[in-house]
Amino acid sequence: MTQPHHEQDAHPVHGERGQDIADRLCDRVRRADAEGTPLKIVGGDTKAFYGRPVEGETLSLADHRGITHYDPVELVVTVRAGTPLAELETALDAEDQRLAFEPPHFGASATVGGTVACGLSGPRRPWAGAVRDFVLGARVISHDGKPLRFGGEVMKNVAGYDLSRLMTGAQGTLGVLTEISFKVLPKPAATRSLRLTMNLESALERLAEWGRQPLPLSAAAWYDGALLLRLEGGNSSVAATAERLGGDALDTDFWRTLREQRLAFFTDDARPLWRLSLPNDMPALALDGQVLYDWGGAQRWLKSDADAETIREAAARAGGHATCFTPHAEGGAESPFTPLSPVLAKYHRQLKAKLDPNGIFNPGRLYEAL
Template identity: 55%
Template sequence: MEQVLQQWRDAVITATESKTPLRIRGGGTKDWYGQALHGQILDTREYRGIIAYEPTELVITARCGTPLSEIEAALDEHNQMLAFEPPHFGPGSTIGGVVAAGLSGPRRQAVGAVRDFVLGARLMDGRGEVLRFGGQVMKNVAGYDVSRLLAGSLGMLGLIVEVSLKVLPKPFSETTLRFEMNEQQAIERLNQWGGQPLPLSASAWHGGVLIVRLSGAQAAVKAAVQKMGGEEETQAAGFWNELRNQGNGFFAATSGPTALWRLSVPPVAPPLALGGEQLIEWGGAQRWLRTDSDAAGVRAAAERAGGHATLFRGGDKSAGVFHPLAPAVAKIHGNLKNAFDPAGIFNPGRMYNGF
């Protein structure tokens, strides 16, 4: 494996000297995510394998090219899981891509996002040096928790060589309930339940139907069912898996001029007056929108609600995929990019123009 690292180091140094862009790529399952792809491909799949896994310590460390399916299979043998439920988007998904994309699944509302489970990482910077973050060295001298900063960075700071992730035991019991109600009622009900000691682990509203998942001790789940009511969903496992990997009808229908937007807003935000079709997750905090509306209108609505909007799939990317940064935040992004990748070779423009 050291030979692979040396090959990468040589490629990075050569690219830095010639200012040739490099496109970091694992299984390519998220090539559609973000803005335009530029540069020579630096394939991570050869650098794979689980380095360490101690079930009693709830920590797994793996090389960047390790398939997500391989990691989940190892965890499954010990009845453990990546609790943030990262989407696969295809069989080639790698753990490096999981962290770089920073995308979480339905359970995120209960346990946290990808970044909350990153304990440490090794990163190859634009100078070809492999830096270690996390473990006993939780922060660098500038005060940034760099290992968690890599989550959602889309490779713009460097090549994630390996990661250490916190894992959790699978719940003893799970039940999914179904309720018929409109959008306003669903948002109100989710916020009411969110303020109570209920074992809610996921929620989804679409088309007049609210689906919620309860996870935890058998007694807690049983008591919650009696309190909440509703009808038990018999096809629950398939439903949550399709939602996690965006394989259900709502996401599959996104094509042509219709764009899929991902809006992050406060859970208590009322229904957003936007044309199109919505699916609501994470207790009301994540609003998926399929619409032909222009980017300015969608983002203005998200800002009025106290949030932001990402052009997730389709649409006109010239408007920018990610919500525009405030000047002060953009400066911080630029400084970080310059510190780790002074020549600007790693995934240029994948997040924002100029980075």
């Protein structure tokens, strides 16, 4: 464990506010593997909609919680997987620090482990990085119930092939995350959000132009006939950029509402929700439905009744892919994620067979064959 340079500056360890049930979890996994019993791994269960349904005995990590180490000087925090995400963010906020990838909660019970397992990031992702970019290390329970540690608490420990990052976005299909170490960042001195009325074509042109300039952008969306921007950085830089770009003031809470999918776009339209990952300068696709542009155009939210094949073919022709966020039982696609190519499917099967030979970890969560 990395020691702080100045012991008096280290944040107190919060393990006493939670509990360590790792031994109990290891025993449960060991028995499941020996018996070939599938396990449905659950934290706060706020992202159960994301992926395919899992049939198995519930393995809850909700009681495995607590901040085990936090050093604001070193910009590192280590947290048990069942720790509520809100609890971690409150601790970081007290030191004027944050998780720069701005993870969505989708509910008050969201946990740190679920955040990493699902690998979802908020509006700041293109400018700050994704979840995996901030994972320094992790503790994982293997299929035979052994506690393993990958990475550490400094960036140099995660050079090259690292299983702690492989677990990010794997949705619990390769092992049970029990503890994660993150790199955290200070909050900016100034934040300001702007609303510039313009059509989509003009918005994409502006974003392409501004993307080549050293502007303090940290979020960009096009919604309801306007380009919406967030500026973060030093006071003078943010003020000068806001004056240069113009527009009207926008409530900075907009970005949290977007991140948590609480805008009317998400709540007032009953059609299935799709996320299109595309080149950010790609013009609008010829798809029926309503679209919200996020991540400067690289992430596009689509509300549409079009069939999965039509949507995925359009995304593929544009150089991207499409993910369905609406469960199949509620009218969404049977397979939420883009089908794997034969080569990728081969590697996924080999990896699953190596790390989970008896297929006990969240079977079928990502793909039916895994």
